[in-house]
Amino acid sequence: MSSSPLNVAIIGMGTVGTGVAKILLNRVEQMTLRAGRPIHLKRAVVKDLARTRDVALAPGVLTDDIEAVINDSSIDVVIQLVGGINPAYEIMLRVLESGKDVITANKALLCEKGESLFQRARELGRCICFEAAVAGGVPLIETVTQAMSANQITSIEAILNGTSNYILTQMFSHNVSYEDAVQSAQQIGYAEADPAMDVDGTDAAQKLGILVQLALGIKVGLDQFLRQGIDSLSLADLQYASELGYTVKLLAVAKLRDGQLEMHAQPTLIRNDNPLAHVEDAYNKIALEGDAVGKVWLSGMGAGQMATASAVVANLIDVAVGRAAITFPRLDLWNPRRDIKIMPREEISRRYFLRLNVEDRPHALADITNVLGDHQISIASLVQHEAPEVDQSEDYPIVPLVIMTHRTTEGRFQAASRELDELACIRAPLVRMPVND
Numbered sequence: 001m002s003s004s005p006l007n008v009a010i011i012g013m014g015t016v017g018t019g020v021a022k023i024l025l026n027r028v029e030q031m032t033l034r035a036g037r038p039i040h041l042k043r044a045v046v047k048d049l050a051r052t053r054d055v056a057l058a059p060g061v062l063t064d065d066i067e068a069v070i071n072d073s074s075i076d077v078v079i080q081l082v083g084g085i086n087p088a089y090e091i092m093l094r095v096l097e098s099g100k101d102v103i104t105a106n107k108a109l110l111c112e113k114g115e116s117l118f119q120r121a122r123e124l125g126r127c128i129c130f131e132a133a134v135a136g137g138v139p140l141i142e143t144v145t146q147a148m149s150a151n152q153i154t155s156i157e158a159i160l161n162g163t164s165n166y167i168l169t170q171m172f173s174h175n176v177s178y179e180d181a182v183q184s185a186q187q188i189g190y191a192e193a194d195p196a197m198d199v200d201g202t203d204a205a206q207k208l209g210i211l212v213q214l215a216l217g218i219k220v221g222l223d224q225f226l227r228q229g230i231d232s233l234s235l236a237d238l239q240y241a242s243e244l245g246y247t248v249k250l251l252a253v254a255k256l257r258d259g260q261l262e263m264h265a266q267p268t269l270i271r272n273d274n275p276l277a278h279v280e281d282a283y284n285k286i287a288l289e290g291d292a293v294g295k296v297w298l299s300g301m302g303a304g305q306m307a308t309a310s311a312v313v314a315n316l317i318d319v320a321v322g323r324a325a326i327t328f329p330r331l332d333l334w335n336p337r338r339d340i341k342i343m344p345r346e347e348i349s350r351r352y353f354l355r356l357n358v359e360d361r362p363h364a365l366a367d368i369t370n371v372l373g374d375h376q377i378s379i380a381s382l383v384q385h386e387a388p389e390v391d392q393s394e395d396y397p398i399v400p401l402v403i404m405t406h407r408t409t410e411g412r413f414q415a416a417s418r419e420l421d422e423l424a425c426i427r428a429p430l431v432r433m434p435v436n437d
């Protein structure tokens, strides 16, 4: 094992890059011990050299010239923390082609371009490490690809977006408005540069796509499974769910059922006796099921500066000690291996929560239950609180009506939802969420 320093460059000194630099500069002795050699932060590429930073870098480290990294043959590893697809894709290819290993937290890039990036890295004899791309500081990638390798993973149920979980917690437990919660998630550094990716379910879906790829060896595109975010929910939905004994979480699910893959990432009602219901703030929690080990639970901070930096630095040690060079070529990632059919979304069978804003007048409930009955959907429970009495000559009051259904298929439920939306007694788009059983 070499004892010469491992020369490192960081491209992108945002929240996570700054956290990585803090660890490398403040824990030199510990890093040297763990890596078996000194780790030297040689370059940090930024857009704006003049910006004040939260970490003191040695003179000459900071640069706004990416070529200073690409053309420096003494740099062994690049920590690539540029978000999005372009120019991140181009940068990663150039870094690999210049003979350096890459560590990244960019799940959007892996999801969209993983296949070509991993193939190129293998051709070049280089590694791409990405523990930080899924579930922040939780050692999930290592668990799926190494610790559970004796198993066929048959089920993944996970809270994978820290920002959404933080927002839901702020709204429900601290009475903070949705807008204020989004803003504070950005200020703390949980949210993506564009928080729309967090709240519309894209981020959780990308992470689920990566996990499915690792666990099952199949590539599932984002448009191939149900994906929905928390951006259409209101505090009332969280409160009604609670009244019924459930907590709402943005839940990512992939399960093998009779040889088919059921997959979705949606706000979901989780029974309060399920540990997933008690995950607060930006924490992530993941339940993996392996056919030998049974259920494995992991949890920890899924977003934020030091948690994500922790995963990046763990990968850096993997590269420094030579583990990544052994495991990466054998992982054969993004190289489709299995022929597993994705369950058509219409066939997915679950119970549902439905909130409707209804005119409180004769026959409204009958109209609604008729539609559900016509689609063979059976009602399990129903909540409507009394509205104040009004003179029948005035407009009818609008009241929330919450229905929990028995198990039905997504296809039936979608067809019924479309018909319900057309009813004259329903005065706002309905809110619908599946129930996790």
Ligand code: HSE
Residues within 6 Å of the ligand: 133, 134, 135, 136, 160, 161, 162, 163, 164, 190, 191, 192, 198, 203, 302, 303, 304
């Ligand atoms: N924005 C992401 C989240 C960060 O909130 O989970 C980690 O991927």
